[in-house]
Amino acid sequence: MSKKKILVTRRWPTAVEEKLTALYDVTLNESDVPMTGAEMRQALLDYDAVCPTVSDKVDAAVLDVASPRAKILASYGVGYSHIDTDAAKKAGLVVTNTPEVLSECTADLAITLMLMAARRAGEGEREVRAHKWTGWRPTHMIGRKVSGGVFGVLGFGRIGREAAKRAHFGFGMKVIYFDPFPVKPELAAELKAEKRDTIEEVLREADVVSLHMPGGKDNYHLINDDRLALMKPDAILVNTARGEVVDGAALARALKRGTIFAAGLDVFEGEPRIAPDLYECDNAVLLPHLGSATSSTREAMGWRVLSNLEAFFDGRTPPDRVA
Template identity: 50%
Template sequence: MTDLRVFVTRKWPDEVEAALTSRFDTVLNDDEGSLDRSLIAHAMARYDVLCPTVGDTIDADLINEADRCRLIANYGVGFDHIDLDAAKAKGIAVTNTPGVLTDATADLAMTLLLMAARRTGEGERMVRSGEWSGWHPRHLVGSAVSGKTLGVVGFGRIGQALAKRAQCGFGMTILYHARHEVGGDIVRDTRARFCPDLAGLLEQSDFVSIHVPGGEGTRHLIDSDALAAMKPGSFLINTARGSVVDHDALAAGLRSGHPAGAGLDVFPEEPLVPPALLDLDNVVLLPHLGSADAETRRAMGMRALRNIEAFARGADLPDRVA
């Protein structure tokens, strides 16, 4: 136990909360929902460490009022909801939880790909509503996955993990677009081919999966022009950040049948889902489940704890991003 004061904005796994409270003067949130902005401001003025999630916007105004907080230990790998420049100017360190959610998110991207291709969301809704009239040859015919081409936009840990699943499990041809060409075992194992031009990848891919960080640099990377460049009959999958896709353009494309379908786990203003998508059958909509398995959520918390412990010792922070 130290006199370091830690404030957690949302309920974390029990094991992680127990570890935090055993080591530090910790205030937990017993509510699964988000905190009012004024309470976060209050916490940053009175606690040494703030532990937010992707659903907590930590902007410059909050940071500039933070009289005591000196570490933002984010619960998650993405940090575009935190103003890093303001934190740096204020002398507040920011950490994240990389690596531990790679497999869970890649699994979910593959799940969305299969759901969109095989129209399982439509089928499940039909069964639950009592509208299923029985098997017939042309009922809910979707797209095959095995042997098709997958285009991965952003080839970091999660993109590479998805490529491995798609190639080894389904024999898919892998294309990838990234800032730099990647080498090593992943390219050898998946025979992934680098596409320096995004449009070139879109034109060749039966499925396109997004794995880039959020922020202004990638906002609306998938816009109306990108959607128009996609191969006829193709599908878009996004488990990265909602801001990467122009959802109005996507809805218009889905209505016209180009792309043929989509699978989305993230949205620009969560928990709000763009209304234009809600009445479309050819899009699978999930409530940000990318890291939602028990092992991963626990590992994320323990990774955040590791950064807090390093901060308490005055040691280098293992996962510092600012």
């Protein structure tokens, strides 16, 4: 019996690639650069499964193929706003993701960004590396204290709760949150987290606002000029969710004007492109999408893809089906 043909659109951890290759007829993207729309369209005709990542735009145009050979998009990553799920369903494709396994590491990075932004760590490191540091002085590079402050979470799912747990137990922060979906009382009670009825309430009250909602059209530019204007002038915005949730140009304006104190960003709309004005903001910490970037997490994401593929080809519903 011939092996199923699988396309992996970016390079994955070696252990995962080796396991995939043992089980399937696998084609790896040796160049490790994003594939074009035309290449993705052709892949749907040539392979039994395509395994994209968040760097692949699998939109309606890509999915508009007649009788695709592929029947599953087994995506590597928890977010799936890069895939037009309606178009995928119309084309007869199952879509899966890799939830749960990256919650802790992404939450760790959210706290890293909070601390870097609050204590101006990026600015400080740049100053030292540029040989511009002249020594300690009482008024040099004053940041702000986060311990004992208010940690506001927009999107109280797994990652949001993990970030809140670190802020609450690690830094004694009061947790408030908004989520459009019901949250089990016991999950909030563990952190003494207080629900707010609107996004605006969280923005007005929080010293740190951490974003943890999915991307896509429903949350496009959720954080814009008007909402940034509601935040405290010494507040910090952290985004480890999806880049399109924040209007980058609006955020740059707020940072330059002192509307808010600082921002820590791991994701960007249209990445690797970044809103040009953000580069000019010393009070913005900019990281290259490192939320899940630990060896154990990246491997765990790969094992999750394998589980979804195995279930699908066995005729079972994949455990992480999202469409």
